[in-house]
Amino acid sequence: MAFSVNTNVGAMAALQSLNATNRGLSTVQNRINTGMSVASTKDDSAKYTIAQTLRGDLGGLKAVTSSLNNAKSVTDTAIAGAEQISDVLNQMKSKAYEAADAGLDADSRTAIDKDFTALKEQITTIIEASEFNNTNLLDGAFTGTTAVAALQSLNVDTGGTTDTLNVANQGFETSVTAAITTGIASQTDAETMVGTLDGIITDVNTSLSDLGAASRKIDGQLQFTSKLSDVVESGIGNLVDADLAKESARLQALQVQQQLGVQALGIANQAPQTILSLFR
Numbered sequence: 001m002a003f004s005v006n007t008n009v010g011a012m013a014a015l016q017s018l019n020a021t022n023r024g025l026s027t028v029q030n031r032i033n034t035g036m037s038v039a040s041t042k043d044d045s046a047k048y049t050i051a052q053t054l055r056g057d058l059g060g061l062k063a064v065t066s067s068l069n070n071a072k073s074v075t076d077t078a079i080a081g082a083e084q085i086s087d088v089l090n091q092m093k094s095k096a097y098e099a100a101d102a103g104l105d106a107d108s109r110t111a112i113d114k115d116f117t118a119l120k121e122q123i124t125t126i127i128e129a130s131e132f133n134n135t136n137l138l139d140g141a142f143t144g145t146t147a148v149a150a151l152q153s154l155n156v157d158t159g160g161t162t163d164t165l166n167v168a169n170q171g172f173e174t175s176v177t178a179a180i181t182t183g184i185a186s187q188t189d190a191e192t193m194v195g196t197l198d199g200i201i202t203d204v205n206t207s208l209s210d211l212g213a214a215s216r217k218i219d220g221q222l223q224f225t226s227k228l229s230d231v232v233e234s235g236i237g238n239l240v241d242a243d244l245a246k247e248s249a250r251l252q253a254l255q256v257q258q259q260l261g262v263q264a265l266g267i268a269n270q271a272p273q274t275i276l277s278l279f280r
Helices: 009-034 045-099 106-129 172-177 187-240 244-269 271-279
Strands: 148-155 161-167
Touching: 009 244, 045 106, 045 148, 045 161, 045 172, 045 187, 106 172, 106 187, 148 187, 161 187, 172 187, 244 271
Parallel strands: none
Antiparallel strands: 148 161
16 A cells, blocks of 8 residues: 555544444433334334324223223212112112001001102102213203213224224103002002012113123223223333343444544554654
């Protein structure tokens, strides 16, 4: 190689190597700072695009979870109300049996009828109070929402179409309150009321079964959505998260390379000085 003071090939090579080391060091430091190996499309366009798509899917799953949680609360509120109504109806049936006793005097039957009426009013109060987030599944005449349609799943493969889980209103203001048309002030009314209450109790038990099944279905969907969210989030991590143990080891190696590169550049820059010895 010719000796020249105009062109220092060794210094240029050393500088290129040092610049490459510095770029690598910058990349590693960015990965350590962000915890991500792919933080931008500039790092890896394919992985970044896939990760962004999955992040969108994850957002949809969060919306599904929120909707299902709301539906669960609405349904559980209705179940609590229906269970309480079932207990009250059993008490009313007991009162009707008491009033149907032929040996009961009129004053006692009147007192029992007052208790019966109070229990009926309690049912009305329970129906009206069984509301959550402006939704009531027991009162079909409620001024807010009378049924719940929970977002059950999000099908991203078909353009974000959704499936819904519907829980119908049980209409207790008609099937329970309005069905109790008379009191038990007489023996005949009391005997008739026993049969009426048997039918109402059967209907309420059917509603309890339906609401319980809906609640279990919502619980199952919530569990599945939670697991699916974890899987998607894990998949995003596999694509873009940095292995900090490896990055730490890489950082140490690059720091050493940087120091050696600086020294090599310094040595290369001294090469033209040797030309002076030729002129002594």
